[in-house]
Amino acid sequence: MAAWARAVRGLLLDISGVLYDSGGDGGVPIAGSVEAVRRIKASGLKLRFCTNETQATREKFVKKLQGMGFDISVAEVTAPAPAACRILKERSLRPHLLVHNDLVPEFAEIDKTNPNCVVIGDAAENFTYANLNEAFRVLIGMEKPVLISLGRGRYYKETDGLKLDVGAYMKALEYACDVQAEVVGKPAKMFFESALAEMGVPPQQAIMIGDDIVNDVGGAQRCGMRALQVRTGKYSHE
Amino acid sequence: MAARRALKAVLVDLSGTLHIEDSAVPGAQEALKRLRSAPVTIRFVTNTTKECKRDLLERLTKLGFDIAENEIFTSLTAARNLLEQKQVRPLLLVDDKALPDFTGIATDDPNAVVVGLAPERFHYEMMNRAFQLILDGAPLIAIHKARYFKKKDGLALGPGPFVTGLEYATDTKAIVVGKPEKTFFLEALRGAGCAPEEAIMIGDDCRDDVGGAQNAGMRGILVRTGKYRPADEDKINPAPYLTCENFPEAVEHILERLL
Numbered sequence: 001m002a003a004w005a006r007a008v009r010g011l012l013l014d015i016s017g018v019l020y021d022s023g024g025d026g027g028v029p030i031a032g033s034v035e036a037v038r039r040i041k042a043s044g045l046k047l048r049f050c051t052n053e054t055q056a057t058r059e060k061f062v063k064k065l066q067g068m069g070f071d072i073s074v075a076e077v078t079a080p081a082p083a084a085c086r087i088l089k090e091r092s093l094r095p096h097l098l099v100h101n102d103l104v105p106e107f108a109e110i111d112k113t114n115p116n117c118v119v120i121g122d123a124a125e126n127f128t129y130a131n132l133n134e135a136f137r138v139l140i141g142m143e144k145p146v147l148i149s150l151g152r153g154r155y156y157k158e159t160d161g162l163k164l165d166v167g168a169y170m171k172a173l174e175y176a177c178d179v180q181a182e183v184v185g186k187p188a189k190m191f192f193e194s195a196l197a198e199m200g201v202p203p204q205q206a207i208m209i210g211d212d213i214v215n216d217v218g219g220a221q222r223c224g225m226r227a228l229q230v231r232t233g234k235y236s237h238e
Numbered sequence: 239m240a241a242r243r244a245l246k247a248v249l250v251d252l253s254g255t256l257h258i259e260d261s262a263v264p265g266a267q268e269a270l271k272r273l274r275s276a277p278v279t280i281r282f283v284t285n286t287t288k289e290c291k292r293d294l295l296e297r298l299t300k301l302g303f304d305i306a307e308n309e310i311f312t313s314l315t316a317a318r319n320l321l322e323q324k325q326v327r328p329l330l331l332v333d334d335k336a337l338p339d340f341t342g343i344a345t346d347d348p349n350a351v352v353v354g355l356a357p358e359r360f361h362y363e364m365m366n367r368a369f370q371l372i373l374d375g376a377p378l379i380a381i382h383k384a385r386y387f388k389k390k391d392g393l394a395l396g397p398g399p400f401v402t403g404l405e406y407a408t409d410t411k412a413i414v415v416g417k418p419e420k421t422f423f424l425e426a427l428r429g430a431g432c433a434p435e436e437a438i439m440i441g442d443d444c445r446d447d448v449g450g451a452q453n454a455g456m457r458g459i460l461v462r463t464g465k466y467r468p469a470d471e472d473k474i475n476p477a478p479y480l481t482c483e484n485f486p487e488a489v490e491h492i493l494e495r496l497l
Contacts, residue, residue, distance in 0.1 A: 164366055
């Protein structure tokens with residue numbers, strides 16, 4: 001075994017496209033990945049799931065993965081919504097939410113009256129013209145618009161094909177209001193750093209495994225981690 | 239300017255130049271009549287994503303302008319010409335009112351995407367369809383890339399943000415067909431049998447009308463009507479060939495000095 005491999009103490013795993021392919025039917029696990037997670041845990045390596053998933057609360061998302069046979073718990077998951085909530089509280093921001101209905105409970109503790117920023121996530125069917133226009137009007141009405149984006153992915157793979165991700169709509173609002181969004185989630189450095197801190201492993205001793213060359217691999221490598229790209233999920237289309 | 243060849247074609251913007259909403263610019267109908275007596279080809283050019291030629295013609299005729307449908311060249315016409323030239327079948331994300339301008343264009347099994355202003359079509363499912371086609375190599379054609387426009391109840395998103403989102407997701411660049419693109423002005427001249435140096439553009443938008451035309455090799459006249467604001471003429475370099483009070487004054491200049 002190579003010298004660098006011996007030093008690895010922790011793994012960060014992307015979920016969608018690595019462990020399973022999502023879809024309207026709930027999705028399907030990628031062959032062998034249930035067993036692989038079990039083997040990682042048995043090996044004594046530290047493990048953290050690092051996802052940009054914003055279509056559901058962590059509770060709901062984890063329950064779905066458990067249903068597929070994965071050994072995973074909510075406490076092992078680093079996701080953008082809780083990270084965004086910390087930022088909103090720190091800066092006394094009251095968000096207008098353009099997110100998936102199933103994600104809204106993650107923001108239950110946050111004051112949303114008289115909004116002074118917009119939080120955009122992978123809203124899927126909620127990405128209608130009317131909803132985007134509402135978010136646009138909140139932003140354009142502010143002296144200095146604040147747009148917080150839960151990830152900046154271009155697209156992801158579902159069982160019935162590739163789907164537009166939050167990044168496309170983040171760009172739409174950026175262009176419309178001439179602002180730059182603050183990204184919470186991969187590939188933001190802070191996001192990887194908080195996942196590493198939760199695992200208690202320095203970047204040099206951690207590896208990120210993902211299917212997204214920019215958000216998983218690029219983001220992790222910029223943090224000083226090594227990264228592996230898998231040829232599942234969106235890989236073949238990049 | 240003396241070295242220039244004689245003028246052979248005049249391009250005229252519509253909204254803000256010939257009319258402002260439902261009223262004609264005073265004297266504009268008369269001026270157009272005088273211009274018609276000169277040996278020049280006239281084309282009416284406009285950026286529109288919603289109104290088909292027929293609707294534009296109807297409005298202008300009502301205001302007393304003597305105009306024929308085949309003299310009108312819009313960003314929708316430009317999009318149509320591009321589709322024919324590329325021999326592609328578009329997925330049309332345009333308003334229903336714009337569809338007559340695409341009559342006869344095959345749209346089954348699409349291999350191109352055209353984006354205009356179509357709020358009711360910008361839903362997730364349709365955007366995904368457009369995205370998947372572009373990812374498979376379909377060209378993305380934008381009627382224009384306006385960020386937003388003014389509605390009675392406030393600002394509303396234009397086609398630009400949706401085009402930008404699709405560009406980002408697919409890592410491609412849209413082909414923009416309206417003003418101020420060079421190809422728009424050159425296409426508008428097609429059939430007039432003259433070079434850009436032999437044409438002049440009259441409009442109220444310094445960047446899109448005058449700057450665009452001058453960039454295509456034409457001369458440009460800026461009129462101080464419509465959306466014109468003081469000092470607009472300083473927005474482009476080189477400056478407009480001429481800045482006039484209104485369309486009739488521009489026509490006088492052409493008749494007296496450029497023929």
